[in-house]
Amino acid sequence: GQSLEQPSEVTAVEGAIVQINCTYQTSGFYGLSWYQQHDGGAPTFLSYNALDGLEETGRFSSFLSRSDSYGYLLLQELQMKDSASYFCAADTGRRALTFGSGTRLQVQP
Amino acid sequence: GAGVSQSPSNKVTEKGKDVELRCDPISGHTALYWYRQSLGQGLEFLIYFQGNSAPDKSGLPSDRFSAERTGGSVSTLTIQRTQQEDSAVYLCASSIGQGKNEQFFGPGTRLTVL
Numbered sequence: 001g002q003s004l005e006q007p008s009e010v011t012a013v014e015g016a017i018v019q020i021n022c023t024y025q026t027s028g029f030y031g032l033s034w035y036q037q038h039d040g041g042a043p044t045f046l047s048y049n050a051l052d053g054l055e056e057t058g059r060f061s062s063f064l065s066r067s068d069s070y071g072y073l074l075l076q077e078l079q080m081k082d083s084a085s086y087f088c089a090a091d092t093g094r095r096a097l098t099f100g101s102g103t104r105l106q107v108q109p
Numbered sequence: 110g111a112g113v114s115q116s117p118s119n120k121v122t123e124k125g126k127d128v129e130l131r132c133d134p135i136s137g138h139t140a141l142y143w144y145r146q147s148l149g150q151g152l153e154f155l156i157y158f159q160g161n162s163a164p165d166k167s168g169l170p171s172d173r174f175s176a177e178r179t180g181g182s183v184s185t186l187t188i189q190r191t192q193q194e195d196s197a198v199y200l201c202a203s204s205i206g207q208g209k210n211e212q213f214f215g216p217g218t219r220l221t222v223l
Binding site for chain 1: 113142144149150151152153154157165168200202211212213214215216217
């Protein structure tokens with residue numbers, strides 16, 4: 001089967017750095033995506049890692065270790081607007097992505 | 110350009126009724142996906158269309174669920190004889206290709222079965 005594990009909830013303060021981890025067990029793996037979803041909104045794409053290492057896009061970075069079946073999303077200089085749910089999603093070659101259950105990030109002032 | 114649109118935005122129906130949910134993908138996107146999201150949960154894959162290929166229906170939870178994609182564009186998800194456990198937000202997404210390609214999501218249809 002396919003499964004992705006993420007913490008259900010993370011709390012951090014404005015201006016801080018937070019890391020959201022994702023471990024996966026899949027039959028077939030091509031890469032890991034991250035999506036952000038605000039309450040009542042649609043998921044929006046943040047990043048995709050196909051190779052090991054860190055990909056940086058502004059305040060957000062995403063990391064992948066294929067040997068450890070592990071990835072994380074790093075958010076720096078947290079802002080209140082970053083309060084949202086974050087989903088990791090595996091590209092297993094099955095055409096559709098397999099999503100984790102999501103991590104709800106609460107940013108406090 | 111226009112994003113993915115879905116209609117209706119909200120649908121309240123009685124148990125046992127049939128419902129149709131519509132998705133208009135981004136023009137030129139060959140891949141179209143339907144997902145279901147229950148409150149506070151992740152996205153559950155339902156069905157995937159890619160060009161003229163046979164759809165991947167492996168995520169449909171029962172034979173009450175079906176979907177069509179006409180002319181490689183608009184898609185309709187039909188749920189027959191709705192049950193209370195069908196209540197969820199139904200999200201449609203489209204992408205240029207499959208896998209790593211960024212999926213663009215619509216705003217979803219919130220279905221409530223009474």
